[in-house]
Amino acid sequence: MPFDCTRCGACCREAFDAVEIAPDDPFVSLHPDLVITTPFGKTGVRRDGDRCACLTGDDPYSCRVYADRPQTCRDVEAGGEACLWARKRVGLE
Ligand code: SF4
Ligand code: SF4
Numbered sequence: 001m002p003f004d005c006t007r008c009g010a011c012c013r014e015a016f017d018a019v020e021i022a023p024d025d026p027f028v029s030l031h032p033d034l035v036i037t038t039p040f041g042k043t044g045v046r047r048d049g050d051r052c053a054c055l056t057g058d059d060p061y062s063c064r065v066y067a068d069r070p071q072t073c074r075d076v077e078a079g080g081e082a083c084l085w086a087r088k089r090v091g092l093e
Contacts, residue, residue, distance in 0.1 A: 002079035008092060009061030011076045013051035015086035018044045021070040030068050045070065 012019075018038040021027055028035050028043065034053060038044035046053040054065045063069055076082045087093070 003083065003087070005078055006060040006062060008087060009051075009055060009057075009059070010086040010090040010092060011073075011083060012055040012061065012063065013090065015089040018042070018047070019052055019070070019072055020044045021072050025070045025072075027065075027068055027070040031065060034065070 018040065020038060020040075020042045021035075021044060023043045025043075027045070034046045036044050036046045048055075052063075054063050054069070056062050056064050063073070076086070
Protein backbone atom coordinates (compact mmCIF):
# COMPACT_ATOMS: atom_id res chain seq x y z
CA MET A 1 0.00 0.00 0.00
CA PRO A 2 1.51 3.35 -1.01
CA PHE A 3 0.14 5.25 2.03
CA ASP A 4 -0.69 4.34 5.61
CA CYS A 5 -4.37 5.31 6.03
CA THR A 6 -4.04 5.25 9.82
CA ARG A 7 -1.57 8.18 9.55
CA CYS A 8 -3.74 10.15 7.12
CA GLY A 9 -7.53 9.93 7.37
CA ALA A 10 -7.85 12.72 4.79
CA CYS A 11 -10.76 11.17 2.91
CA CYS A 12 -12.66 10.68 6.19
CA ARG A 13 -12.12 14.21 7.42
CA GLU A 14 -12.05 17.71 5.95
CA ALA A 15 -10.94 16.77 2.43
CA PHE A 16 -14.59 16.16 1.66
CA ASP A 17 -17.63 18.11 2.85
CA ALA A 18 -19.81 14.99 2.86
CA VAL A 19 -19.61 11.25 2.34
CA GLU A 20 -22.56 10.49 0.09
CA ILE A 21 -23.86 6.95 -0.08
CA ALA A 22 -26.50 5.15 -2.11
CA PRO A 23 -29.89 5.03 -0.36
CA ASP A 24 -29.87 1.24 -0.71
CA ASP A 25 -26.32 0.80 0.62
CA PRO A 26 -26.44 -1.87 3.38
CA PHE A 27 -24.85 0.73 5.69
CA VAL A 28 -28.21 2.53 5.84
CA SER A 29 -30.02 -0.36 7.51
CA LEU A 30 -26.99 -1.47 9.53
CA HIS A 31 -26.31 1.98 11.06
CA PRO A 32 -29.44 4.15 10.75
CA ASP A 33 -28.14 6.38 13.56
CA LEU A 34 -25.15 7.30 11.39
CA VAL A 35 -27.16 8.20 8.28
CA ILE A 36 -28.21 11.75 7.40
CA THR A 37 -29.56 13.77 4.53
CA THR A 38 -26.62 15.92 3.42
CA PRO A 39 -26.90 19.68 2.81
CA PHE A 40 -27.06 18.69 -0.87
CA GLY A 41 -30.17 16.55 -0.30
CA LYS A 42 -28.36 13.23 -0.67
CA THR A 43 -28.06 10.29 1.67
CA GLY A 44 -24.81 10.48 3.58
CA VAL A 45 -22.83 9.49 6.64
CA ARG A 46 -23.28 11.71 9.68
CA ARG A 47 -20.57 14.31 10.31
CA ASP A 48 -18.97 15.36 13.56
CA GLY A 49 -17.67 18.84 12.79
CA ASP A 50 -15.52 18.61 9.70
CA ARG A 51 -15.03 14.86 9.87
CA CYS A 52 -17.04 11.71 9.45
CA ALA A 53 -18.69 10.70 12.71
CA CYS A 54 -17.28 7.20 12.25
CA LEU A 55 -13.66 8.37 12.30
CA THR A 56 -11.91 7.89 15.61
CA GLY A 57 -8.52 9.06 16.77
CA ASP A 58 -6.12 11.64 15.42
CA ASP A 59 -3.01 10.05 13.94
CA PRO A 60 -3.49 7.21 14.23
CA TYR A 61 -6.98 7.35 12.78
CA SER A 62 -9.42 4.50 12.44
CA CYS A 63 -12.95 3.83 11.24
CA ARG A 64 -15.21 2.41 13.91
CA VAL A 65 -17.47 0.79 11.30
CA TYR A 66 -14.71 -0.36 8.99
CA ALA A 67 -16.20 -3.80 8.34
CA ASP A 68 -19.54 -2.22 7.43
CA ARG A 69 -18.25 0.94 5.71
CA PRO A 70 -20.28 2.16 2.74
CA GLN A 71 -19.36 1.37 -0.83
CA THR A 72 -18.34 5.02 -1.30
CA CYS A 73 -15.56 4.47 1.22
CA ARG A 74 -14.55 1.12 -0.28
CA ASP A 75 -14.18 2.83 -3.66
CA VAL A 76 -11.47 5.20 -2.38
CA GLU A 77 -8.29 3.31 -3.09
CA ALA A 78 -5.13 4.32 -1.26
CA GLY A 79 -2.91 5.89 -3.89
CA GLY A 80 -5.80 6.32 -6.31
CA GLU A 81 -7.10 9.54 -7.79
CA ALA A 82 -9.59 10.40 -5.01
CA CYS A 83 -7.01 9.57 -2.36
CA LEU A 84 -4.36 11.81 -3.89
CA TRP A 85 -6.87 14.63 -4.24
CA ALA A 86 -7.99 14.23 -0.62
CA ARG A 87 -4.44 14.22 0.66
CA LYS A 88 -3.64 17.35 -1.28
CA ARG A 89 -6.73 19.07 0.16
CA VAL A 90 -5.42 18.56 3.71
CA GLY A 91 -1.85 19.49 2.86
CA LEU A 92 -0.32 16.02 2.59
CA GLU A 93 1.80 14.94 -0.36
S1 SF4 B 1 -6.80 9.80 1.65
FE1 SF4 B 1 -5.82 7.93 0.91
S2 SF4 B 1 -4.17 7.47 2.38
FE2 SF4 B 1 -5.59 8.96 3.32
S3 SF4 B 1 -7.01 7.67 4.50
FE3 SF4 B 1 -7.95 8.06 2.48
S4 SF4 B 1 -7.33 6.31 1.20
FE4 SF4 B 1 -5.99 6.33 3.01
S1 SF4 C 1 -17.43 5.49 7.30
FE1 SF4 C 1 -15.33 5.05 7.91
S2 SF4 C 1 -14.19 4.87 6.00
FE2 SF4 C 1 -16.12 5.94 5.54
S3 SF4 C 1 -15.64 8.14 5.69
FE3 SF4 C 1 -16.40 7.45 7.68
S4 SF4 C 1 -14.55 6.94 8.87
FE4 SF4 C 1 -14.00 7.01 6.70
